[in-house]
Amino acid sequence: MTLREQIQHVIDDEPVAVFIKGTPERPLCGNSMRALQALRNAGAPITAVDVLPDPQIRQELSALSDWPTIPQVFVKGELLGGADITEELFASGELGRKLDDALGPEREQVVKTVAVG
Amino acid sequence: MAIETIRELLAGAFPDGAVEVVDRTGGDDHFHVTVESSTFHGLSLVEQHRLVNRALSAPLADGTIHELRITTKGRP
Numbered sequence: 287m288t289l290r291e292q293i294q295h296v297i298d299d300e301p302v303a304v305f306i307k308g309t310p311e312r313p314l315c316g317n318s319m320r321a322l323q324a325l326r327n328a329g330a331p332i333t334a335v336d337v338l339p340d341p342q343i344r345q346e347l348s349a350l351s352d353w354p355t356i357p358q359v360f361v362k363g364e365l366l367g368g369a370d371i372t373e374e375l376f377a378s379g380e381l382g383r384k385l386d387d388a389l390g391p392e393r394e395q396v397v398k399t400v401a402v403g
Numbered sequence: 404m405a406i407e408t409i410r411e412l413l414a415g416a417f418p419d420g421a422v423e424v425v426d427r428t429g430g431d432d433h434f435h436v437t438v439e440s441s442t443f444h445g446l447s448l449v450e451q452h453r454l455v456n457r458a459l460s461a462p463l464a465d466g467t468i469h470e471l472r473i474t475t476k477g478r479p
Contacts, residue, residue: 371448
């Protein structure tokens, strides 16, 4: 599988996929931290991919999402946005409603990290 | 100055818009841009931010912008 196909699989298969710099335990960028915090506060399950190990990951991701910056949050395969949008949607309550609609209100809040490449 | 370039690019892309650009760290590479424009009316947040990212694609691609925060506001 190519790198781009691996990235696409994570986006398609994971309920909430988030591409960040670092890991959920140790985010290495303020914006990645902001997105993770908003997702946690909204009770989202989180599948994180660290883009730092290989610059190709970020290139391929941005090519397929048409989104230039990190982090990038996907819910059920659809781009939710970056840190600003994730925070904004959490603050307005819309993030919680979106997650309820997409994943059901009684979702398990599992946090995991997967590697690509 | 990158901040001037960003202001000009956003003003060009959103001619009816109110554009505010803040240098968050004083280093001329971490910015918070706020754009209020009728262009955003009826668009999702992702679509609104895409328009801003597109207007700033050159400074985003060449590293002039190291970090970008975006706030968009629609106008009826």
